[in-house]
Amino acid sequence: MTTIAVTGATGHLGRLVVDALIDRGVEPGSIVAAVRSPEKAAGLLARGVQVREADFDKPETLPAAFAGVDKLLLISTSDPGSRLAQHTAAIDAAKAAGVGFVAYTSILRAGTTPVLLAADHKATEELLAASGLRHSFLRNGWYVENYTSQIPTVKQTGGFIGSAGEGRIAAATRLDYAEAAAAVLLLENPRAVYELGGDQPFTMAELAAEVGKQLGTEIGYTDLPAEKLVEILAGAGVPEGFAAILADTDVHVRENGALDNPGTDLRDLIGRPTTSLADAVKQAR
Missing domain, CATH: 3.90.25.10 (UDP-galactose 4-epimerase, domain 1)
Incomplete structure (x- = not known):
């Protein structure tokens, strides 16, 4: 059984991704909700989803959070000032845990866009590419x-x-992006980049x-x-x-x-x- 972890699973996007995975037939017990505050995930736990503490500001929580995980959805954190360090901790932990595949929620054309908001996303993509982990960039x-x-x-x-x-x-709506993330997590051979x-x-x-x-x-x-x-x-x-x-x-x-x-990646995935x-x-x- 493939184990899929979703970071930020109590957030707006993460919770919808968990729903989308279950809707697509994934057994709740094979989904790990990797969250900063497990006490906020009681609803997920009641559905049979595994809930594990994963605080990117406390790297010591990450080895247990990612243990036995085959695929990981790394949802970008919301603090532009801190998230590159947070993402680095998550990627390092995923590699150490032997995670087989990581999908990361990035931003449109992260490698070339001039918007300031993209800087952390571009750097995270570079870290993930250098890690040697199989990956997909979900450029939302x-x-x-x-x-x-x-x-x-x-x-x-x-x-x-x-x-x-x-x-x-x-x-597009969060639900659209969540369904796309779930679709990529369930593909055998996902592409490296999706512009969504x-x-x-x-x-x-x-x-x-x-x-x-x-x-x-x-x-x-x-x-x-x-x-x-x-x-x-x-x-x-x-x-x-x-x-x-x-x-x-x-x-x-x-x-x-x-x-x-102008592309159709999002429509095609969902x-x-x-x-x-x-x-x-x-x-x-």
């Missing part, structure tokens, strides 16, 4: 939820803000129009200089460094299509069209 595009999570605020303010201009964003994005790229103005249509009110999009966007985000409580990363991403969306994706913008907004509401 933007999550639609990055925008639909703003709907309660947008209802109050009347619109989205950004610096993306008329740049197109091939976003939604079928129906949209502009921020088109996003605003769809949200407004479903809310039955006027929702707009205000395009701002990057410096002004950073100022507003920081004033709303976003750490200034991360606000700068978000603004930088928007600038590259506008200038070189950094989050557009065996269906990716979730439409209209359906994603409807689900979020």
Whole structure:
């Protein structure tokens, strides 16, 4: 029996990957939820999934977490300042444990994209390639939820803000990306790189129009200089460094299509069209 471990399995994406694996016929007992806080994984444990502590900031927890694991989904951590060290610890532990295959959730065109957010992903890909482990890079595009999570605020303010201009964003839902990750984990001979994005790229103005249509009110999009966007985000409580990363991403969306994706890797892996913008907004509401 193949044992598959999913890091961050109590998070938004990780939990959906576990669901997708089970939906595809994987026995829950052969899935390891490798999590920082096992007490938060009671629901997974009740379903028969193995729950093991795996705190990347405590490398001593990782040998037991990855023991006997054949395939590992390494979901990138959420702290740009710390995650390269965290990913390094995970890769080192996976190699020491004899893990046979590692899939890593990266970012679109990690090797060449100019966006600041990609730096840790590019470095992680390089570490994984140098490790000698069999691997796949799951280069996820933007999550639609990055925008639909703003709907309660947008209802109050009347619109989205950004610096993306008329740049197109091939976003997809977390569920789309989770199903793709599960599919790759179950392939006998997965490719080394998958560039993953939604079928129906949209502009921020088109996003605003769809949200407004479903809310039955006027929702707009205000395009701002990057410096002004950073100022507003920081004033709303976003750490200034991360606000700068978000603004930088928007600038590259506008200038070189950094989050557009003409390929069909995501659609091909999940065996269906990716979730439409209209359906994603409807689900979020």
